[in-house]
Amino acid sequence: MDQANPRTDLRIVRTRRMLRDAFVELLEEMEVEKITVNRLAERATINRVTFYLHYRDIPDMMEKMADEMIEDISSIIGSPESQSAASPDVEWPLMVNLLEYIAKHSRFYKVILATKRTTVFTERLLKLLTSLVTERLERSDTESAIAAMGIKRDIAIWYGSSALIGTIITWLRNDMPYTPLFLAKQFALLRHYHQMKS
Amino acid sequence: MDQANPRTDLRIVRTRRMLRDAFVELLEEMEVEKITVNRLAERATINRVTFYLHYRDIPDMMEKMADEMIEDISSIIGSPESQSAASPDVEWPLMVNLLEYIAKHSRFYKVILATKRTTVFTERLLKLLTSLVTERLERSDTESAIAAMGIKRDIAIWYGSSALIGTIITWLRNDMPYTPLFLAKQFALLRHYHQMKS
């Protein structure tokens, strides 16, 4: 997560970290549109001009942060432990890992995903989850099952990935009233209707 | 929709309509954060100061617009034709009406729901859909069915309403490749697993 590129100056790492931390802090206190470069620099205890040495503007900074978020999550759900043990329906432990990771960094994810008006992040995560849902739809025998019921493949994917991201966001907003494991199991139940039905 | 309150001045109605139209226009051309009161007033061909006679700032204007949107949609899904004929699972024609209404005003809804960074609107609609999902969960026998499967009531609601709004948004983003009727049927299929299973 904060693994620095060997050839990057420590100062760069430090000020970027301070800027990102300040951003999350401010987001806990106010809406995005109220976050100015002025406030951000002040909170991060860096000079305002220094901000522009790293990011073009605040939307640019948010995009960079979203990139990093996606990188982190990708490494979680693409990691060896997740893709475990050659089991064909692999989605179960994968979802647990994902939810546990989010829960572990819930301060960040709550403010970034579950706060109003920070769509860049949700957009990106939705995209990631869509590819995930698509992939596992192809892998399992669910695809033929839903086809047999007259459900369009793409609609099923839209439906499934929207349901996932939306539920995760609401779960975060409600301060995670269920454990990651429990929620992952619930997702499995909600999904496995299909297979059971066929 | 543009039914004016009898005691409101025609000029008020006119400038508000011009402002809202200008807002939608600008949103088609740029991100929300680039929309300034300056640009808005210029596009609406009104004086900048006049804007402040109607709204506190742009977020305030967006909230007011969201209020109106919810009012409109509520009247659609709460109308006599929708709540038709005492049928116990009433959700089917209701969803057709909703999707048809959105399709009819798709220029507005596409930009307002399916464009980046306009979360106020999606938030409100999600809320509305959540109450809808809750209501019909209570009405039908789905509730006992999902309980029997070990699925938590609130999680099922989060899941279902997120799936609905997310699918509608993606449907809009893709320029409505299916008819409202077809999509409504697909929703019914995706939902009725539950009843069928039990």
Add this chain to the structure above:
DNA sequence: TAATTATATTACACTGTGTAAATTTAGTCC
């Protein structure tokens, strides 16, 4: 037509933006 009320005009103080140039500070690498 008169009274009312919305809109336009002009002006002002203020906050924020993005860039430039010169200077200081601190990390890197030998």
Add this chain to the structure above:
DNA sequence: GGACTAAATTTACACAGTGTAATATAATTA
């Protein structure tokens, strides 16, 4: 550890946008 290098700071500037106030003008309603 010291020289080199690159990042951060400082100061300054031109500009865009905000929100409010006071006054003048136009349109609507009764």
